[in-house]
Amino acid sequence: MNSGSTAPLLSVSGLSHYYGAITGCCGVSFDLWPGEVIGVVGESGSGKTTLLNCISGRMAPTVGKVEFCTRTEGLADIYRMSEAERRMLMRTDWGFVHQNPRDGLRMGVSAGANIGERLMAVGARHYGEIRDTANDWLGKVEFNLDRMDHLPSTFSGGMQQRLQIARNLVTGPRLVFMDEPTGGLDVSVQARLLDLLRELVTDLGLSAIVVTHDLAVARLITQRLMVMRQGEVVETGLTDQVLDDPQHPYSQLLVSSILQV
Amino acid sequence: MDTISQSPDNFHAASGSYNFAYLDEQTKRMIRRALLKAITIPGYQVPFGGREMPLSYGWGTGGIQVTASVIGPEDILKVIDQGADDTTNAVSIRSFFAKTTGVETTTETAEATLIQTRHRIPETPLREDQVIVYQVPIPEPLRWLEPRETETRKMHGLAEYGGMHVRLYEDITRYGKIATSYDYPVIVNGRYLMRPSPIPKFDNPKMDQNPALQLFGAGREKRIYAVPPYTSVKSLDFEDHPFEIQTWDQDCAICGSTDSFLDEVITDDAGGRMFVCSDTDYCGQRMAAHDASDETETNQ
Numbered sequence: 001m002n003s004g005s006t007a008p009l010l011s012v013s014g015l016s017h018y019y020g021a022i023t024g025c026c027g028v029s030f031d032l033w034p035g036e037v038i039g040v041v042g043e044s045g046s047g048k049t050t051l052l053n054c055i056s057g058r059m060a061p062t063v064g065k066v067e068f069c070t071r072t073e074g075l076a077d078i079y080r081m082s083e084a085e086r087r088m089l090m091r092t093d094w095g096f097v098h099q100n101p102r103d104g105l106r107m108g109v110s111a112g113a114n115i116g117e118r119l120m121a122v123g124a125r126h127y128g129e130i131r132d133t134a135n136d137w138l139g140k141v142e143f144n145l146d147r148m149d150h151l152p153s154t155f156s157g158g159m160q161q162r163l164q165i166a167r168n169l170v171t172g173p174r175l176v177f178m179d180e181p182t183g184g185l186d187v188s189v190q191a192r193l194l195d196l197l198r199e200l201v202t203d204l205g206l207s208a209i210v211v212t213h214d215l216a217v218a219r220l221i222t223q224r225l226m227v228m229r230q231g232e233v234v235e236t237g238l239t240d241q242v243l244d245d246p247q248h249p250y251s252q253l254l255v256s257s258i259l260q261v
Numbered sequence: 262m263d264t265i266s267q268s269p270d271n272f273h274a275a276s277g278s279y280n281f282a283y284l285d286e287q288t289k290r291m292i293r294r295a296l297l298k299a300i301t302i303p304g305y306q307v308p309f310g311g312r313e314m315p316l317s318y319g320w321g322t323g324g325i326q327v328t329a330s331v332i333g334p335e336d337i338l339k340v341i342d343q344g345a346d347d348t349t350n351a352v353s354i355r356s357f358f359a360k361t362t363g364v365e366t367t368t369e370t371a372e373a374t375l376i377q378t379r380h381r382i383p384e385t386p387l388r389e390d391q392v393i394v395y396q397v398p399i400p401e402p403l404r405w406l407e408p409r410e411t412e413t414r415k416m417h418g419l420a421e422y423g424g425m426h427v428r429l430y431e432d433i434t435r436y437g438k439i440a441t442s443y444d445y446p447v448i449v450n451g452r453y454l455m456r457p458s459p460i461p462k463f464d465n466p467k468m469d470q471n472p473a474l475q476l477f478g479a480g481r482e483k484r485i486y487a488v489p490p491y492t493s494v495k496s497l498d499f500e501d502h503p504f505e506i507q508t509w510d511q512d513c514a515i516c517g518s519t520d521s522f523l524d525e526v527i528t529d530d531a532g533g534r535m536f537v538c539s540d541t542d543y544c545g546q547r548m549a550a551h552d553a554s555d556e557t558e559t560n561q
Contacts, residue, residue: 084419106427113430120430121423127433127499149434 322480
């Protein structure tokens with residue numbers, strides 16, 4: 001990291017978003033440091049996705065600032081930079097893993113092309129090299145390499161999700177947004193995926209923001225946790241701390257709702 | 262109106278109550294403005310208020326409106342459909358303009374000043390004093406990639422064209438080579454991505470640095486774009502899979518041409534087939550020249 005650990009990678013301050021009279025999220029501030037994984041938990045409708053969309057450059061917040069530490073200029077407000085710069089950031093330095101892989105993948109083209117797309121978008125024009133890189137990444141996400149030329153629609157849910165992750169990581173992003181990355185997968189596949197995610201995050205020194213309603217996911221891959229309710233962050237802290245000793249009544253409710261097997 | 266008085270005498274007799282070249286002068290003016298904008302921004306799609314034409318969408322309503330707006334009484338018109346001058350679309354559009362303008366028509370590329378075409382660029386090289394009008398079914402090259410018009414416009418604005426290579430990548434992965442053979446995407450003047458209309462990729466190199474003005478009209482989608490004379494037109498490709506045009510094992514069965522685009526013609530139901538020039542005028546010219554030289558030989 002060129003700027004070292006002195007500057008946060010992402011800095012969010014006073015962020016609120018309203019849909020007319022309805023509050024999406026309200027007064028959210030936090031810093032994300034390089035190599036850190038933050039989890040956002042809360043029930044349905046608590047504003048998690050609104051928050052994620054606002055900080056990932058997909059929806060301008062009503063008020064507040066989202067600053068990202070760019071490679072060249074240091075901290076810069078992503079909604080004040082030109083759209084061209086922001087879109088460039090979104091397809092190089094950032095990744096976005098959708099809950100439903102169909103939203104994040106191009107279903108009509110092969111797995112290899114899905115991974116190659118981001119490379120071609122930033123100017124790669126050598127077929128052989130694109131293919132080699134795609135191959136490498138499929139290996140890293142434990143994909144059966146024989147299936148590189150198959151369409152994503154022929155893959156299982158877990159494979160689609162791993163493909164989506166590979167597709168996002170191929171340009172070497174520094175920040176990855178994940179919206180319920182394990183939603184809709186059965187538990188054994190979830191466990192493998194989480195294991196993979198944890199490995200990748202550690203190996204690549206990625207920072208990530210993971211939105212989930214699954215506290216087990218939060219426990220496994222995040223270091224810090226924000227608990228949201230009705231658009232507001234009601235509690236933040238180290239993940240183990242929040243989960244083992246919740247302070248806010250809602251956090252207590254959330255933690256006590258986990259089914260013990 | 263003044264413009265009508267400019268038209269040749271035989272026009273009044275033939276046209277009945279229609280204005281010169283069918284469209285009213287205000288419409289032509291609007292289309293010419295769109296054309297001027299299109300020429301100044303090569304490859305950029307300019308929206309225009311497309312009119313209902315007396316033929317159905319998909320038959321050349323865009324091209325016909327562009328032709329109607331640029332045609333003058335002194336022009337000599339040629340209309341091409343799939344390379345031929347004698348197919349339905351070519352015949353009816355040619356007679357439409359003969360009727361509504363009274364201009365002279367021709368089938369010879371070298372003689373024409375204005376050429377409306379569907380699916381081909383003539384084999385005979387074009388000149389500076391010629392204008393070629395293409396009929397375009399779908400003008401947006403990014404449409405297969407992105408269905409939203411707002412988004413494709415943004416992608417053009419920011420020159421985000423990387424995704425187009427995904428299609429070529431898929432071609433190579435599936436077929437071992439770039440299998441896209443017509444409507445092959447190009448970058449115009451190093452800036453805008455453009456669909457060259459469904460011409461075979463064989464014709465793509467002819468667009469590059471062409472001395473003639475090239476105009477494109479899409480009637481259903483109501484878009485006009487242009488490639489001015491001597492403008493670079495580059496076909497997309499990969500460094501290790503460069504752009505290539507089609508080749509044939511045979512020569513033209515009629516004129517023996519080795520360098521023109523060939524159509525496969527099925528001659529019977531027993532597998533009989535022949536390959537002939539798609540450009541009927543070019544083939545005819547070669548035959549005429551051949552016959553002429555034969556005659557001089559026998560005379561000697």
